Amino acid sequence: METINYQNFRIDAENICVDYNGKVALYDANLRLKPGQICGLVGMNGAGKTTFFNALTGFVNISKGKIRINGESVRSAQKDQTIAYVPQNEGIDSQFPISVWDVVMMGRYGSMNIFRCPRESDVQAVKDAIERVDLTDHLSTPIGNLSGGQRKRTFLARAIAQRASILLLDEPFSGVDIRTEKLISELFIQFKNEGKTILLSTHDMIHVREFCDLVLLINKTVVAYGETSEVFTPENITTTFGGISPDFLFGPES
Amino acid sequence: MELCSFLTLDSFITDPLTHGFMRKALLMSSLVAAVCGFLSSYLTLKGWALMGDAVSHSVMPGVVVAYALGLPFSLGAFIFGVGSVALIGFIKQKSRIKEDTVIGLVFTGFFALGIVLVSKIKSNIDLHSILFGSPLGISLSDVKQTIFISLLVVILLSIFRKDLMLYCFDPRHAKTVGINVFFLHYLLLTCLSLAAVVGLQSVGIILVVAMLITPGATAYLLTDKFDNMTVISVLSAIISSLIGIYVSFWFDLETGGSIVLAQTFIFLFAFLFAPRYGIFKLKKLFAGYKL
Numbered sequence: 001m002e003t004i005n006y007q008n009f010r011i012d013a014e015n016i017c018v019d020y021n022g023k024v025a026l027y028d029a030n031l032r033l034k035p036g037q038i039c040g041l042v043g044m045n046g047a048g049k050t051t052f053f054n055a056l057t058g059f060v061n062i063s064k065g066k067i068r069i070n071g072e073s074v075r076s077a078q079k080d081q082t083i084a085y086v087p088q089n090e091g092i093d094s095q096f097p098i099s100v101w102d103v104v105m106m107g108r109y110g111s112m113n114i115f116r117c118p119r120e121s122d123v124q125a126v127k128d129a130i131e132r133v134d135l136t137d138h139l140s141t142p143i144g145n146l147s148g149g150q151r152k153r154t155f156l157a158r159a160i161a162q163r164a165s166i167l168l169l170d171e172p173f174s175g176v177d178i179r180t181e182k183l184i185s186e187l188f189i190q191f192k193n194e195g196k197t198i199l200l201s202t203h204d205m206i207h208v209r210e211f212c213d214l215v216l217l218i219n220k221t222v223v224a225y226g227e228t229s230e231v232f233t234p235e236n237i238t239t240t241f242g243g244i245s246p247d248f249l250f251g252p253e254s
Numbered sequence: 255m256e257l258c259s260f261l262t263l264d265s266f267i268t269d270p271l272t273h274g275f276m277r278k279a280l281l282m283s284s285l286v287a288a289v290c291g292f293l294s295s296y297l298t299l300k301g302w303a304l305m306g307d308a309v310s311h312s313v314m315p316g317v318v319v320a321y322a323l324g325l326p327f328s329l330g331a332f333i334f335g336v337g338s339v340a341l342i343g344f345i346k347q348k349s350r351i352k353e354d355t356v357i358g359l360v361f362t363g364f365f366a367l368g369i370v371l372v373s374k375i376k377s378n379i380d381l382h383s384i385l386f387g388s389p390l391g392i393s394l395s396d397v398k399q400t401i402f403i404s405l406l407v408v409i410l411l412s413i414f415r416k417d418l419m420l421y422c423f424d425p426r427h428a429k430t431v432g433i434n435v436f437f438l439h440y441l442l443l444t445c446l447s448l449a450a451v452v453g454l455q456s457v458g459i460i461l462v463v464a465m466l467i468t469p470g471a472t473a474y475l476l477t478d479k480f481d482n483m484t485v486i487s488v489l490s491a492i493i494s495s496l497i498g499i500y501v502s503f504w505f506d507l508e509t510g511g512s513i514v515l516a517q518t519f520i521f522l523f524a525f526l527f528a529p530r531y532g533i534f535k536l537k538k539l540f541a542g543y544k545l
Contacts, residue, residue, distance in 0.1 A: 021347065057430040078432035085430045096299060096423050097478045106420055110431030116416040142478035162431065 009068070010035055010166055010197035011056065016065035018051050025051040027221050029065075033197045033214070035165070038188060040212035040228070041201040044241055047219045049201040053168050056199075057085050069166065077166075081110045084159030088171040089151055094144050100154050101139045104129055107161035129161035134183060149180030156187065167191065169200040173207055185211065208232060270503045279389040282400055283495040283513065286456045287465065289404045291491030292411055293449045294470030295484045296442060300422040304354060305339070306466040308361035309443070310450040312338030314368025314459055317384055322375045328399050328451045335447030338364050365459075387458035387510035389499065400452050407448050414441060419480055456495065457510035465491065468517040475521075475528040490520050 011033040018026040026048040033039055041049050054060040056067060058074040069077035077083055084107070107129070108122040118126075130136055133153035143151055152172065159167050172184055188211055191198055199216075202208060208215055208228060215232050217223040217240040224236040238244065270276040297306050313331035320330025338360055345356045372381050383391065392400070411418070420428045421438040429435045446466070453462040473486035498513030526533050 054426075057426065059426050059429045075432075078430060081431055083430055085426055087424065087426065091426075092424060093299070097474065097480045097483050098419075098423060099479065102480070106424070106427060107431075109416070109420060109428075110433060115413065144478065158427070 008034060010037075010070060011199065012066075012068040012071075013056065014066045014068075016055055016062045016067060018048075018055050018060055019063050020060075024220065026055070026218075027064075029218065029222050031199075031216055031222075031225065033199065035195040035197055036192050037213050038192060038198040038200070038211055039214040039216055040208040041199055041216050041218065042203075042205075042208060042237075042240060043201075043218040043223075047240070048221075049218065050170065052218065053085065053170060053199075053201070056166075056168060057083055078110075081162050081164055083166045083168060084162045084164035086152075086155045086159050086167065086169040086172060089148050089175050091170065092143075092151075092155075094146075094151065096144070097142060099140045099142055100130065100135055100146070100157075101126065103143060103154050104157045104161050107158035110162070125161045125163065126157075129157040132160055132187070133157040147177065149176035152176050153180055153183065156184065165196055167196060167198045167200075169198065171202060172200050173202060173204055205232075205237070266500070266504070270500060275390050276499070276503060278392060278397065279499055279509070280496060282392055282397060283389045283456045283499055284492045285404050286400065286452045287469075287491035287495040287513075288488050289407050290449050290453045290462075290465035291469040291488035292408060292484060293445055294466055294468070294487045294491065295473060295480070296411075296418055296422055296470075297446065297466055298470030298474055300442070302442075302446070303463070303467045304357050305443075306446060306450070307463040308338060308342065308357045309335045309446050310454065310459055310462040310466070311361040312364035313447070313450055313454065314365050314384070315371055316368075317454075317459075318368050318371040318375060318379060321379050322371075326395075326399055328403055328448075331451040331454075332447050334364060335450055336443065339443050339447075383458070384454070385458050385460050386508060387454060387456050387461070389456045389509050389513075392455055396455060400455060403448050403452050407445050407452075410441065410445055414438065418442060457513050461510055461514045464514040464517055468514070468521050469494070472517070472521045472524045475524040475531045478530075491517070494520055 009032050011031055013029060013031040016026065016029050017024070029048070029052065031039070031052075041052060043049050051060065055062050056069070056074070058078055067074050069082055104126045105118060105122065108118065108125060109116050112118065112122065130139065133156050135150060135153055135157065138146065138150065143154060146154065152175075156172075173181055176184070188198065200212070209232065212228050214226065215228045216225045217231065217236055219240050219242065223240045224231045271280075297303065313335045316330035316332070316334030317327045318330075320327040342353075342356050342360050345351065345360065346353050349356075351359075369381075372379055372384075380388070382388075417428070417433060417438055418441070420433065421435060421442070425435050428438070449466060450462050453465040456462075457465055469487040469491040470483070472490050473483040476486055477483050494516035495513050497516040499509055501507060501516070502509040502512040524532065529535065
């Protein structure tokens with residue numbers, strides 16, 4: 001019998017359950033991702049996408065099951081800066097008095113000393129990250145003055161500066177301009193080549209077909225999981241979205 | 255004529271300084287204002303105004319009990335301040351009641367308990383000075399306590415300045431990179447309780463929440479940089495305290511109320527004329543002119 005080497009998996013979630021004060025948000029969910037894989041997380045609002053992210057980052061505790069990140073616990077993944085979370089634009093206070101530079105520098109906090117004094121290497125990492133998302137002209141711009149796409153890129157830069165090997169992205173394409181969308185998709189290819197693992201939630205079915213090697217369809221639990229070409233079928237999508245046909249959701253043959 | 259005496263700015267400022275109690279009041283109120291102003295940026299950004307109100311009212315029974323037992327009043331206040339927050343968290347988690355309702359419910363309950371205790375214990379507690387503050391009559395032991403607590407809060411906030419900013423801005427990211435969010439949450443609450451304790455000496459329990467939110471709100475209208483916001487908040491808090499005390503001295507007004515009113519006026523000024531976020535946007539007003 002073949003033994004599974006858990007070290008091979010970047011993310012290995014086994015039968016995880018999450019409940020909030022007795023209300024079940026997610027149950028018996030499984031996910032295994034290897035380095036260099038991009039996986040789409042698809043489901044309705046309230047289907048448990050954010051909960052799944054929260055469980056992987058350790059922001060909520062799982063009530064059952066097991067999560068291993070690079071073969072280790074979530075706690076040690078946090079200490080090692082293994083996971084970066086890129087929030088959806090609605091998830092952050094855009095009026096917070098903070099500049100692009102400061103947000104990206106937050107990606108380095110976990111590896112700094114207690115006073116969070118940036119070292120030379122931190123400054124360099126932040127510079128490089130901002131350059132990769134093409135925001136060098138906006139270093140000291142308050143995030144409130146950025147467009148939706150620029151703000152999204154700022155948080156991507158934070159994830160890059162963090163040098164995480166796993167990226168969790170909540171709706172990376174919502175509310176962004178064409179330029180940002182193109183830049184993000186180029187970055188995805190680079191990340192893939194660097195061996196990073198990406199889990200992204202999206203409402204846009206076209207993006208799933210375009211970027212995702214794998215797709216995880218959830219509705220409180222896993223509806224279907226596997227290669228996008230095999231699993232991302234109209235039948236599965238209909239089941240995921242509670243009986244509504246994909247034609248209705250995305251127009252015929254989108 | 256007394257009116258003439260403060261027509262010269264010089265005597266307006268220096269005359270009160272000849273009184274020892276005024277020097278003490280000015281110094282202590284400035285210190286307290288600085289501490290509350292520092293914390294204020296975090297509370298405003300975190301959206302904890304109601305929490306500040308709750309904690310500051312909830313310390314009331316603690317102050318009374320501590321006085322009755324001859325303990326430092328800050329100790330009693332601190333225990334009840336943190337206790338109220340714990341109780342709010344507990345009720346919220348164990349019932350279906352919404353958070354703002356729980357907050358309102360808990361702090362009024364604590365406050366009422368405090369008032370009842372005052373009427374029952376009948377010691378030398380001055381209800382008026384607890385409710386409305388008495389910066390002019392602050393005792394020596396209170397001065398020591400205030401200095402100690404203020405320094406403690408300033409040191410804690412300075413050490414964890416950036417972590418607290420991250421916690422207010424994006425707690426999820428903080429957690430993801432292994433920063434102890436639970437600790438930061440309670441650190442901020444602890445500082446809030448401590449600041450409420452020192453603040454109530456200046457302006458009293460009822461108005462102390464103003465010390466905790468108004469300077470931050472004013473600063474928030476004036477800048478887009480967090481560090482500047484803290485500096486402006488601290489400065490506006492100190493200036494308000496000085497103005498409030500002077501005005502109350504010359505016009506024989508309630509000191510706590512004067513301090514808070516001064517803060518409110520500074521806020522209104524920012525609200526109307528802040529360069530970017532004010533109603534009249536000074537920048538635009540003068541846009542046509544070369545200044």
